[in-house]
Amino acid sequence: MTNAIFRKLAIRNIRSNKQIYLPYLLSAVATVSMFYLMANLLNNDFIHQRSSTLPLLFNFGVVVIGIFSFIFILYTNSFLIKRRKKELGLYAILGMKKLHVVRVLFLETLITGSIGILLGLIVGTVLGKLSFLALNYVLHFPAKMNFTLSAGTVLLTVGVFAVIFLIALLYNISQVTFSNPIKLMKGKQAGEKEPKSSIFLFLLAIGLLGSGYWISLTISDPIAALTKFFLAVLLVIAGTYFLFISG
Amino acid sequence: MALLEVKHLKKVYSTRFSSQQVEALKDVNFSIEKGEYVAIMGESGSGKTTLLNILSTLDTPTSGEVLLEGKSLADIKDSEMSDFRRNDLGFVFQDFNLLDNFSLKDNIFLPLVLSNTPVKEMEERLKPIVKPLGIEKLIEHYPYEVSGGQKQRAAVARALITDPKLILADEPTGALDSKSSQSLLETFEDINQAGQTIVMVTHSTRAAAHANRVLFIQDGEVYHEVYRGEQTVDQFMDKIAQSLMVIANRGGQYD
């Protein structure tokens, strides 16, 4: 098999699995942008000048969001690979070598991971700029706050998420290579019940998402807001998760 | 030389967490000539799927061997196993195993895509296969847009498109209504007339009656076989039913 066919197959797979890849990408974009925002605030001049505890809190925030991102992406990824076991088992039965399946999975991760990180950085930057514009407008501080772009923060974000996606890939590879094709094909039947489409879950998801965003929008005092901010992040993550499994 | 030879095949499953062992195949022997259409009959749990999995190199026997054109499957290197499955075998499953997010055409192309066949050649091979199967107009559709019988036809097309030495079918009519079953069985007969060797596993007397030869498997052994010869499907069905009566007296249960 040539390189071109792996590329074609990877792109074909991403396209034809868009119902499961799209939520995966969205959650990746959401976590990347949140992480990037937080990491950026950590290095923000204005925040450093304003208080000495604030950077510490943001430091804490970066770590927490990093861990959340890790758990969240790995969770959505395990869901994704479970839904695809039949497909990968069929590839093996129809005559694709394990090593080739691994190469296709690698390319899929490379493509979706790159898109997720890139879009996450763009969304994060836009959100950062917008919220600083809004804050400047509302708060009328003597000195304007600037959302600055720093190579260090970008590199940190890219690095952290590259590692997360790599771990997700390793998990997928282990799922595929330690199982024979027959088991893979049966994986879907034998595995846990898949959540059915549920209006209840959907409403719960919308409720959680809504309250999460509402809290984050109504934050007034930046320092007391930090706990609220984490609550908001938690709600948004839980909401996205339920939205994901309700469909 | 027989196309396929099965010698003293034995398969014992042992579950990891219990000492209990299941002997799915005890001592299976038979051989199949090129161009034959053989049905393997047996009740549920008699080891049919196990046998087919071993024939298709998806599973390995505890002992015994399978020879394809005189070459033992056990001698095929791990690295050549996938090529062997891709080039020499065609699979038809009970539940079709089409990928829902691929169009019928892409499903049929899958084995060729895995062989990196040029698009032009794929297209050229497609038409003569889907036309007699009656799914020519449906190939741009997705599996969930067509009936069970049409899905199974697409699965048959996927099995045929690599021009395999052997088609292995596991209960191909198991999920079909009687009309679609009938038409699929006729399709298999047509394919076989065109020279394709087929091994089909089934527990349906009607399905088996379309084959040229029926092997009966029970308690992990092939202990009886009947040839169709010049009989019609209905006559052959009667003969199979008679054989099953004899088996039933040995303690088996058939529907």
Ligand SMILES: Nc1ncnc2c1ncn2[C@@H]1O[C@H](COP(=O)(O)OP(=O)(O)O)[C@@H](O)[C@H]1O
């Ligand atoms: N992976 C397995 N592990 C343990 N026992 C198995 C496994 N697969 C099949 N068996 C057992 O082997 C016997 C034959 O099964 P199978 O080949 O599926 O029969 P059939 O296809 O004729 O219904 C059954 O008793 C079944 O429970």
Ligand SMILES: [Mg+2]
């Ligand atoms: Mg079976």
